[in-house]
Structure formats: C-alpha cells, structure tokens
Amino acid sequence: GNRSLLESQAARESNARSYPRRLPLAIRSAEGIHVTDMDGKTYYDCLAGAGTLALGHNHPAVIDAIRAALDAKLPLHTLDITTPVKEAFVDELFASLPAEFADDARIHFCAPTGADAIEAAVKLAKTITGRSGVFSFHGGYHGSTHATMALSGTLHQKGEIAGLMPDVHFLPYPYAYRCPFGVGGDDCQRLSARYLRGLLADPESGVRPPAALIVEVVQGEGGAIPAPVEWLREIRRITAEHGILMIVDEVQTGFGRTGKLFAFEHAGIVPDILVLSKAIGGSLPLSVLVYRKEFDRWKPGAHIGTFRGNQLAMAAGLASLRHLRSEDIPAQAAARGAQMMARFEALQREVPEIGDVRGRGLMIGVEIVDDSGALDALGQPLANPQLATAIQRKCFQKGLIVELGGRHGAVVRFLPPLIVSAADVDAIADIFAAAVREACA
Numbered sequence: 440g441n442r443s444l445l446e447s448q449a450a451r452e453s454n455a456r457s458y459p460r461r462l463p464l465a466i467r468s469a470e471g472i473h474v475t476d477m478d479g480k481t482y483y484d485c486l487a488g489a490g491t492l493a494l495g496h497n498h499p500a501v502i503d504a505i506r507a508a509l510d511a512k513l514p515l516h517t518l519d520i521t522t523p524v525k526e527a528f529v530d531e532l533f534a535s536l537p538a539e540f541a542d543d544a545r546i547h548f549c550a551p552t553g554a555d556a557i558e559a560a561v562k563l564a565k566t567i568t569g570r571s572g573v574f575s576f577h578g579g580y581h582g583s584t585h586a587t588m589a590l591s592g593t594l595h596q597k598g599e600i601a602g603l604m605p606d607v608h609f610l611p612y613p614y615a616y617r618c619p620f621g622v623g624g625d626d627c628q629r630l631s632a633r634y635l636r637g638l639l640a641d642p643e644s645g646v647r648p649p650a651a652l653i654v655e656v657v658q659g660e661g662g663a664i665p666a667p668v669e670w671l672r673e674i675r676r677i678t679a680e681h682g683i684l685m686i687v688d689e690v691q692t693g694f695g696r697t698g699k700l701f702a703f704e705h706a707g708i709v710p711d712i713l714v715l716s717k718a719i720g721g722s723l724p725l726s727v728l729v730y731r732k733e734f735d736r737w738k739p740g741a742h743i744g745t746f747r748g749n750q751l752a753m754a755a756g757l758a759s760l761r762h763l764r765s766e767d768i769p770a771q772a773a774a775r776g777a778q779m780m781a782r783f784e785a786l787q788r789e790v791p792e793i794g795d796v797r798g799r800g801l802m803i804g805v806e807i808v809d810d811s812g813a814l815d816a817l818g819q820p821l822a823n824p825q826l827a828t829a830i831q832r833k834c835f836q837k838g839l840i841v842e843l844g845g846r847h848g849a850v851v852r853f854l855p856p857l858i859v860s861a862a863d864v865d866a867i868a869d870i871f872a873a874a875v876r877e878a879c880a
C-alpha cells in the first residue's frame with residue numbers, strides 16, 4: 440500500500456524531495472483529472488504535474504500518438520537531428536502562435552526542462568545585446584539551476600547557496616493584494632511600471648539597461664498572480680525603448696492554461712524570446728525557445744545538451760497541441776476558470792480567512808490570511824501559512840490534491856487539467872469549501 444512505498448521512498452530518496460512531504464501518497468494509476476493511490480483511493484488532481492497535464496492524465500489523443508510512434512519504429516533519441524515528427528511538431532507550434540511572432544521565428548530545442556530553456560534564453564539575450572545583467576521580478580520563479588535560481592524571487596533556499604549568478608536586479612511585480620508601494624488596484628501596476636521607467640531614466644540610479652527582462656505573465660509559484668494587461672504593454676514599451684530583450688516565461692502559463700493558448704496574447708504583445716516547457720510535450724519532457732529570426736546570432740553549438748530530441752515527447756506534444764486547438768480547449772479553460780473563481784469568491788464572502796481570490800483561466804490562487812486583524816510590517820493582512828497547510832491537508836483527506844505557493848506559502852493554488860468539466864469544478868469547489876470550513880472552525 441501507500442505506507443510501504445512512502446517509507447521506502449523516505450529511506451532512499453534525497454532529503455530535497457518536496458511534493459511527497461505534503462502529499463503522502465504513492466500513485467498507482469491516473470486518468471483524466473484523477474489519480475488513484477496504492478490503497479485504491481482516488482483524488483481530483485489540481486496539481487496536474489505542476490501545470491504540465493493540460494489534457495489530464497493519459498488522454499487518449501496523446502496515448503494513441505505515443506503508441507503509433509512506437510509502432511512506427513520511430514528513432515526515440517536523435518540529439519537535435521531532424522525527423523518527420525519534429526517537422527510536424529514545429530509546423531503545429533508555429534501555426535499556433537500569433538502570426539506576427541511566428542512568421543519570422545526561429546525555434547531552439549533545449550534539454551527538456553524549463554530551467555534549461557531559461558538558461559538558454561538568458562545566454563541568447565546576452566549574445567544578442569553584448570550586455571550582462573537581467574531584470575527579474577519579486578515573486579518570480581524560473582527554475583532551480585544556479586542561474587535560474589538566481590533569477591527567481593521566490594526561493595527562500597537561495598540564501599543557502601553561495602555565489603549564485605550575480606547581476607540580477609529585482610523589480611516589483613504588480614501584486615495588488617500585497618502591493619510593495621502600499622497602494623491597491625490599478626495604482627499598484629502604475630507605480631510598478633513607473634518604478635522601472637524611473638530606474639532607467641535616472642543616471643544616478645547606477646542601473647544600466649541589462650540584456651533582458653524576464654517575466655511571467657501570471658506568476659505561478661509566486662502565488663497565481665496575473666499581471667494586468669496594461670502593465671504588460673507598458674513593460675513591453677519600456678524594454679523596447681531601452682533595447683532590453685523581453686523574455687516571456689510561459690513554462691507554466693503556456694498551452695491554454697490561462698484561457699488563451701499563450702498568456703501574452705491577453706495583452707496583445709509580442710515577446711522577444713518565448714520560453715515554453717511543461718504542457719508542450721503532452722506529459723513528456725520537452726522545452727523550447729521561440730524567438731525572432733533577427734535574433735538568431737548564435738554560433739553552432741552555442742546551447743547544446745544531449746536530450747534535445749525526445750521524439751516521443753514531440754509526438755505526444757503534437758497530438759496534445761492539435762487537440763487543444765481543434766477542441767478550443769483554451770476557451771473551455773476560460774469558462775471553467777471563471778466558474779471556479781466565482782465559487783471561491785462566494786466562499787470568500789463567508790470566510791474572513793480568505794484574503795484574496797485571483798487568477799486567469801485555470802491558474803487560480805486563494806490567499807489565506809489571519810483573521811485576527813493583525814497586520815504585517817507593511818500594514819497588510821498577515822499571511823497564514825499554517826492555516827493554508829491545514830486546508831491543504833483537509834483537501835487531501837477528502838480526495839483533492841492542491842499545492843501551496845506564494846511568497847509566504849499561504850496561497851492555495853489550483854492548476855487542474857484544462858479538460859475539467861463543469862460538474863468536476865463544482866465537486867472540487869465543494870470539497871475545498873468543506874476543507875476550508877473545517878480548518879477554520
């Protein structure tokens with residue numbers, strides 16, 4: 440059962456393992472939005488491979504594509520040598536991107552993690568501009584390698600590692616609920632953008648335009664915080680004015696998660712470098728950069744890595760992307776997301792410990808606070824990670840897997856597969872409401 444596998448895991452796997460600590464189960468099988476553990480208990484999976492499983496577990500379209508690829512004696516590993524599967528995958532990906540971006544785009548396949556692709560994006564931006572340095576945002580998350588950890592504003596473990604990549608300048612993200620400028624609503628985003636303008640305009644600031652600015656359109660690990668579209672447009676203008684390349688990290692937001700195929704489309708902007716991973720491989724490991732042709736100033740071999748040709752991931756990714764587009768799954772994600780948000784907002788009116796409900800599409804965060812009226816050093820409601828943890832545990836007991844995130848670990852995050860039905864959303868919201876009421880009682 441679960442217990443013996445968990446004990447064995449604890450005895451043999453590194454102390455750095457993370458999810459099993461909060462989600463004490465061993466998964467035997469999975470289908471759609473459900474996983475089943477070794478004891479036969481079934482859960483709604485609102486973690487979905489940390490946002491990877493756009494079509495849920497073992498979607499027939501994806502499984503059929505993998506099976507067909509195996510039957511066709513596809514070479515499973517090709518380094519970055521091309522194949523008809525890769526050709527078809529690139530065709531489909533380029534067709535799914537806005538034409539103004541894709542018409543003149545180049546793609547680079549990375550060793551298949553988000554972090555490797557972020558590393559590649561930063562290297563490319565430095566190569567193009569000849570500059571060093573990166574602007575990044577408080578609360579951003581970009582990976583766990585040295586450089587991507589240095590770029591992340593979320594990780595309390597950072598302090599434990601000496602000598603991370605220097606030259607990252609952190610900027611305030613427009614997180615209206617906990618605005619660093621102490622103002623709410625649209626004033627927060629206006630001040631955030633103004634801060635950046637001021638930094639670059641003021642010769643006394645000592646800050647020179649860096650090679651790149653890296654941004655998540657909706658911060659994921661940072662607590663499901665959507666950036667307002669006006670703010671994104673202003674950041675796009677500022678970076679263009681200063682020759683700073685705008686790297687849009689859609690590792691988590693990409694492929695329909697936010698209600699559009701790509702989250703930057705909400706703002707009608709075009710990135711300089713787009714980073715994609717997670718859902719791109721239809722459950723299997725894959726990551727790429729897409730950027731405008733004029734930026735292709737790399738020399739051969741500038742960013743290599745052995746596992747950049749996983750053909751099964753391309754076959755699965757192709758099938759997944761075709762399905763996402765042909766069934767207009769992003770529109771479904773928008774509708775189900777709105778439904779879920781409405782349920783959580785209704786709960787918020789009843790439960791004072793729910794400080795904020797926010798999100799875009801099916802990337803939703805519920806921020807848990809102290810209801811005693813106590814305020815933190817900035818005069819904002821006290822985050823309540825203990826209560827958030829208790830809620831997560833209650834959800835788990837009731838058969839719902841959710842993850843925590845956010846700057847204080849006090850945000851309950853929902854990332855269900857995008858194929859979740861209206862009835863599933865109601866069932867998930869019912870379980871969550873019961874868990875919240877019990878944990879707050």
Ligand code: PMP
Nearest residue numbers: 552553554580581582659690691
């Ligand atoms: N960027 C974002 C926005 C992410 O959410 C993640 C993973 N959670 C990464 C980068 C890193 O991806 P990976 O874990 O595959 O290295």
